[in-house]
Amino acid sequence: MDILIKSLLALHIAAGSVAFLAAPVAMYARKGGKWHRRAGQAFLWGMAVALTVVVPLSILRPNPFLFFVALFSGYLVYSGYRALYRKRPDRGMGPTSMDKAVAALSAAVGLGMIGWALTGPRINGLDVAPMLVAFGIIGGGFGARDLAVFLRPFDPARDRMRWFFDHLTRMLAGSIATYTAVAVVNLTMAPTLMRWLLPTAIGGTGIAWVTAKYKRRFAGGAKPSDVATIKIGAATEN
16 A cells, blocks of 8 residues: 555656646747647646546545645646637537536535635644635635536627636646645745745736736737737737
């Protein structure tokens, strides 16, 4: 059993390292370009393997907190990836039954995390309630919001660029989950609660800034076809 746990942990670390390194490449590469696509795929599969491995690990070494966090992080990456396939719901690119089911599951998991937080759970002496509430609100909120969007009629004026912002915010949020894991494991000199929540606070602010930036761009007349020329960060926008 010990060998199995060590093997799963090694696989988790290896896959997580791929996602950790691929994330900034995808962020700064030209959107729609070769490096953005390749880094995005590497990030996607790295996260998929790392988070899948967490499930048996959290069972073999019982840790429901890690199990919930894996589900939360998994929905961020899944929904960000699936957004690329829902660019034009009016042309048959709408949400699938799987999309709706996974969104509903994410909403339920978020409620479960918040409900568990009310019991004052502690893991290794640490009060994890604040983290459960924060992650529950974020993950459950995304799931509930997605489900509401999936169930209403498509409105071109309102929903034209929704896929872009869903992809952007979810992939960035998934990256935050990766960096949070690295901080929790390696920055042991910092307070535990800070290691868990500070990346979310900083990353959430960055997501809000980037989202506002592109909303202004699209409001100024940019078309969906212009997205491929957009770069995140200090790079010039063509």
